[in-house]
Amino acid sequence: HDAHIFFSRPTLAMCPEETASSIALLDATERDRYHRFIFDKDRAHFLSAHVLVRMALSRYLDVPPAEWKFSANKYGRPEIAREIDAPPLRFNLSHTNGLVACIVAYDVDCGIDAEEIRPFPSHHSVARQMFSQEECEWLAAAPADLQYDAFFCYWTLKEAYIKARGMGMSLSTTNFAFSIGNP
Numbered sequence: 001h002d003a004h005i006f007f008s009r010p011t012l013a014m015c016p017e018e019t020a021s022s023i024a025l026l027d028a029t030e031r032d033r034y035h036r037f038i039f040d041k042d043r044a045h046f047l048s049a050h051v052l053v054r055m056a057l058s059r060y061l062d063v064p065p066a067e068w069k070f071s072a073n074k075y076g077r078p079e080i081a082r083e084i085d086a087p088p089l090r091f092n093l094s095h096t097n098g099l100v101a102c103i104v105a106y107d108v109d110c111g112i113d114a115e116e117i118r119p120f121p122s123h124h125s126v127a128r129q130m131f132s133q134e135e136c137e138w139l140a141a142a143p144a145d146l147q148y149d150a151f152f153c154y155w156t157l158k159e160a161y162i163k164a165r166g167m168g169m170s171l172s173t174t175n176f177a178f179s180i181g182n183p
Contacts, residue, residue, distance in 0.1 A: 003105040005112065006056045010048035010100060012040050022051050025066045049093045049100040056102050060089055077166040092163050111164030113156040123151040130158065132177035153180055 014022070023031060030050050037043040054065035057080070069081035080089060088107040093100070094114045103112040120126075127136050135154050142150040157178045162171045 001105065001108050003103055003108075003110050004056075006052055006102045006104070008048050008052045008100045009098060010041075010044040010095070012044050014044075019047075022047050025051055025054055027069070045095045045100060049095050049102070052100055053091055053093055053102045056104050057089060057091065060104065060106075061087075073166055075166060075168040075170060077163070077168065092160075094159075094163075109164045109166060111160040111162070113159035113163065115152050115156050115159075117148055117152045120148060120151065123148065127151060127154070130155070130173045132174055134177045134179075138180070150180070154178060 023034060026034060026047075034043055034046055034050075037046060051065070054068050057063065057068055058065045069083055070078045071081045072078055078091075078093075080091075089104060090106075090108060090110050091102060091104045092111045093102050094112045095101070096114045097116045099114050099116075101112050101114045103110045124136075124139070127139050131139065131154055139147070139150050139154065157180070158173045161176070161178075162168065162173065165171055
């Protein structure tokens with residue numbers, strides 16, 4: 001039940017040949033989504049994330065990156081399509097400013113989240129809507145200089161957990177709690 005994490009840094013400065021060869025790895029649906037992004041940064045993150053998952057999965061099986069087929073569960077979580085004869089590999093993607101991440105595991109659901117830790121003045125308000133009572137109390141007790149770190153630690157844990165469950169935001173994030181230590 002090992003899980004492996006792969007990271008990539010999206011680049012806006014890809015030469016046209018690199019961009020074209022990366023786009024060629026995508027399926028028609030992914031290419032369509034890629035071309036719908038308005039901003040270069042968003043296109044670069046999408047392309048990097050989808051190429052990363054294809055390259056990562058190809059490390060486990062003799063399937064060329066361009067030949068992976070995906071489907072979605074009833075909540076929209078991407079999965080390897082049943083038409084590919086593969087052992088039960090599970091994966092999940094995340095991206096944030098300047099980073100894409102992919103987790104791959106065998107026969108166990110997995111989730112990953114990456115966030116850029118940044119000033120977020122409304123973090124207590126968001127916490128009251130998204131965190132359990134215990135987590136809100138822990139966050140309030142954390143030293144002021146660690147508030148953003150603590151908020152994003154809880155946020156990424158919760159996001160990764162609901163992604164691993166494969167149910168998206170249909171799973172209430174206030175009904176479960178994590179403990180990350182003393183404030």
